[in-house]
Amino acid sequence: MSTRFGIIGGGVMAEAILSRLLDRKLYLPEDILISEPQAQRREFLASTYGVRVSEDNRQAASASEVLLLAIKPQALDTVLTGLLGVMEKPLVLSILAGVPLSRLESGFPDRAVIRVMPNTPATVGEGMTAIAPGRRVEPQHLDLARDIFTAVGEVEEVPESLMDAVTGLSGSGPAFVAILIEALADGGVAAGLPRPVAARLALQTVLGTAVFLKESQLHPAQLKDRVTSPGGTTIAGVTRLEKGGYRSAIIEAVVAAYQRSRELGRS
Numbered sequence: 039m040s041t042r043f044g045i046i047g048g049g050v051m052a053e054a055i056l057s058r059l060l061d062r063k064l065y066l067p068e069d070i071l072i073s074e075p076q077a078q079r080r081e082f083l084a085s086t087y088g089v090r091v092s093e094d095n096r097q098a099a100s101a102s103e104v105l106l107l108a109i110k111p112q113a114l115d116t117v118l119t120g121l122l123g124v125m126e127k128p129l130v131l132s133i134l135a136g137v138p139l140s141r142l143e144s145g146f147p148d149r150a151v152i153r154v155m156p157n158t159p160a161t162v163g164e165g166m167t168a169i170a171p172g173r174r175v176e177p178q179h180l181d182l183a184r185d186i187f188t189a190v191g192e193v194e195e196v197p198e199s200l201m202d203a204v205t206g207l208s209g210s211g212p213a214f215v216a217i218l219i220e221a222l223a224d225g226g227v228a229a230g231l232p233r234p235v236a237a238r239l240a241l242q243t244v245l246g247t248a249v250f251l252k253e254s255q256l257h258p259a260q261l262k263d264r265v266t267s268p269g270g271t272t273i274a275g276v277t278r279l280e281k282g283g284y285r286s287a288i289i290e291a292v293v294a295a296y297q298r299s300r301e302l303g304r305s
């Protein structure tokens with residue numbers, strides 16, 4: 039049976055992408071082969087999604103069209119060593135944080151490589167993916183990568199020099215937003231709301247605000263001004279946020295994640 043889509047590393051992000059690709063019927067389960075060292079994880083992926091699994095990365099790397107690299111950046115060298123001598127030349131899509139195209143292209147000689155940074159909302163088709171094509175990428179490779187990541191959300195092509203910044207913002211950002219939602223709910227509980235009610239209000243407030251901003255094209259500051267009645271509740275809360283360094287904490291979180299992405303690429 040031929041593999042159209044090979045994945046090396048069947049972890050969180052691989053599952054997020056593959057679940058949506060299957061949902062959207064871009065690939066059939068039998069088109070996909072995932073190599074993953076943990077037997078339990080392989081069994082889970084095979085039984086949940088019907089995909090083929092293997093403990094041998096060389097099988098996934100023999101994919102006829104696409105090879106998605108979804109291992110941790112620290113595992114790259116080991117994986118590359120194990121792939122020496124594999125002759126097939128699929129398009130390589132690397133989602134590894136920080137790892138530069140130059141390192142990927144020397145690890146996959148003669149193959150077209152695209153550096154990609156997706157995020158976990160890809161699972162529900164609301165992902166944000168940035169792509170940066172390498173030197174050997176042809177227009178048809180870029181079209182294929184766009185098709186794959188459009189199936190899991192929005193896609194932006196950027197120069198490779200911006201990929202670490204992308205990683206700090208949209209790659210890591212879902213964690214920062216999840217902490218905000220958790221903290222909003224905690225605030226509601228502190229103010230006396232039952233936990234389930236607080237959790238629902240917090241989630242819908244963040245979702246509603248994001249959808250409203252997207253649809254209205256308002257600048258976030260305009261929305262903030264609309265909510266902030268003179269002498270009212272919101273300005274009391276905003277004052278406390280400013281005192282607590284809310285904005286700078288978020289800016290610094292994105293910058294710290296960007297810097298860590300750069301460090302990972304150097305190792």
Ligand SMILES: NC(=O)C1=CN([C@@H]2O[C@H](COP(=O)(O)OP(=O)(O)OC[C@H]3O[C@@H](n4cnc5c(N)ncnc54)[C@H](OP(=O)(O)O)[C@@H]3O)[C@@H](O)[C@H]2O)C=CC1
Nearest residue numbers: 047048049050051074076108109110111113133134135156
């Ligand atoms: N999580 C996220 O939100 C995002 C992650 N990324 C990137 O995606 C990549 C994967 O991240 P994530 O899914 O979170 O990590 P996970 O740890 O969940 O996934 C990595 C998987 O690779 C497996 N693995 C380890 N060594 C090998 C090997 N030699 N050959 C094949 N598979 C191996 C791991 O198995 P085991 O557990 O047994 O070690 C694990 O299942 C990273 O490079 C990360 O930078 C990019 C965007 C967003």
Ligand SMILES: O=C(O)[C@@H]1CCC=N1
Nearest residue numbers: 135205208209210211
């Ligand atoms: O935390 C990480 O390293 C990965 C990359 C972007 C999101 N998660």
